[in-house]
Amino acid sequence: MCAAPVVLGIESSCDETGAGLVRDGRLLGHAVASSMDEHALFGGVVPEIAARAHVHALGPVVRRALGEAGLRMADIGVVAVTTGPGLSGALQVGLAGAKGLAYALGVPLYGVHHLARHVAADTLAHGPLPDPCVVLIVSGGHTSLLLVRDLGRDRIVHLGDTLDDAAGECFDKAARVFGLPYPGGPAIDRAARVGDPRAVPFPRPLTGPHDDPYGFSFSGLKTAAARWAERHHGRALPVADGAASLQEAVADVLTRKAVAACTAHGVGTLVVVGGVAANSRVRALAEERCAAAGIVLRVPPPRLCTDNGAMIAAVGDLLVRAGAEPAPLDVSVDPSAPLEYAALHPVARAAAAAGASAAAGAW
Ligand code: KG4
Ligand code: ZN
Numbered sequence: 001m002c003a004a005p006v007v008l009g010i011e012s013s014c015d016e017t018g019a020g021l022v023r024d025g026r027l028l029g030h031a032v033a034s035s036m037d038e039h040a041l042f043g044g045v046v047p048e049i050a051a052r053a054h055v056h057a058l059g060p061v062v063r064r065a066l067g068e069a070g071l072r073m074a075d076i077g078v079v080a081v082t083t084g085p086g087l088s089g090a091l092q093v094g095l096a097g098a099k100g101l102a103y104a105l106g107v108p109l110y111g112v113h114h115l116a117r118h119v120a121a122d123t124l125a126h127g128p129l130p131d132p133c134v135v136l137i138v139s140g141g142h143t144s145l146l147l148v149r150d151l152g153r154d155r156i157v158h159l160g161d162t163l164d165d166a167a168g169e170c171f172d173k174a175a176r177v178f179g180l181p182y183p184g185g186p187a188i189d190r191a192a193r194v195g196d197p198r199a200v201p202f203p204r205p206l207t208g209p210h211d212d213p214y215g216f217s218f219s220g221l222k223t224a225a226a227r228w229a230e231r232h233h234g235r236a237l238p239v240a241d242g243a244a245s246l247q248e249a250v251a252d253v254l255t256r257k258a259v260a261a262c263t264a265h266g267v268g269t270l271v272v273v274g275g276v277a278a279n280s281r282v283r284a285l286a287e288e289r290c291a292a293a294g295i296v297l298r299v300p301p302p303r304l305c306t307d308n309g310a311m312i313a314a315v316g317d318l319l320v321r322a323g324a325e326p327a328p329l330d331v332s333v334d335p336s337a338p339l340e341y342a343a344l345h346p347v348a349r350a351a352a353a354a355g356a357s358a359a360a361g362a363w
Pocket of ligand 2: 275
């Protein structure tokens with residue numbers, strides 16, 4: 001039997017250029033470069049600056065990942081790249097680089113959904129996902145509760161999504177009004193350590209008896225944080241208390257709904273992924289509530305929660321092993337792609353669906 005190929009994953013959807021190498025579910029090496037410092041001045045990511053930074057970082061990052069893995073360019077057997085969602089210019093830089101490498105090396109190319117790789121990141125830490133599982137994706141741009149079966153083949157079912165802001169966006173914007181640095185999530189996490197989570201009674205949006213049980217809304221919470229800060233005008237802001245209370249509200253809503261989704265669907269495993277899964281209170285509360293409900297909790301280590309190329313390689317590796325068809329070389333970016341399948345190009349989707357129905361027919 002021939003050995004599984006080395007998959008190079010390339011990530012460039014936002015401000016980080018990442019490259020990772022995975023073979024057969026094992027991470028061999030990864031490297032990342034960030035243009036975050038260049039954006040900090042503006043309080044958020046500037047798309048044109050991000051795209052230019054990717055142009056400079058892509059080659060060195062791929063070489064560093066290869067160096068860490070002790071591999072050479074010629075060892076790469078598959079290239080996987082984020083094709084969406086994300087910043088259009090930033091995505092295009094990564095895709096152009098990935099196409100060039102795949103073409104030059106004569107190896108298959110896979111276009112991968114940005115969010116699927118957050119899910120796949122957990123497989124690097126904890127092995128294959130159980131089928132089915134409920135996945136809570138909480139990042140800077142997305143908050144979704146998903147019912148996931150076979151990530152490499154099956155359609156992903158959205159149980160609920162955010163109606164407005166994502167949880168990470170709420171942290172980032174609130175941090176700004178609290179006078180904390182960008183990115184706001186880690187800064188709120190740090191400030192909250194010495195704060196009282198009961199100090200400010202922030203709302204728990206969409207948790208009423210008639211609300212969508214799996215829907216999220218964080219824009220009201222963000223506004224509540226801004227109003228609270230405004231009320232202290234002229235006086236010192238108790239930032240630690242505000243941060244701890246906001247973090248508590250976000251962690252409470254996220255984990256309450258995720259556990260309810262598992263219970264209602266009879267699913268025994270919850271997987272929490274995305275940048276906000278690095279949050280210490282989200283992790284602790286998820287652990288507490290899953291243990292109480294008899295649900296197995298899987299959360300990747302913090303370094304695999306935020307964006308990096310290792311995760312793209314992990315999805316590529318899953319797709320190869322699921323027998324998905326590669327992307328054509330004219331595949332393009334899809335900056336606002338919905339998450340339906342891990343692979344983002346129609347050929348792979350069709351092949352995966354055919355595989356899935358063949359598997360279903362075997363029952
Ligand atoms: O998944 P990610 O790296 O990028 C996106 O796909 O958006 O997530 C970034 C988000 C940012 O909003 C950042 O503030 C948040 O994750 N984040 C955190 C923490 N670390 C990163 N939020 C709360 N606590 C953290 N420790
Ligand atoms: Zn992300």
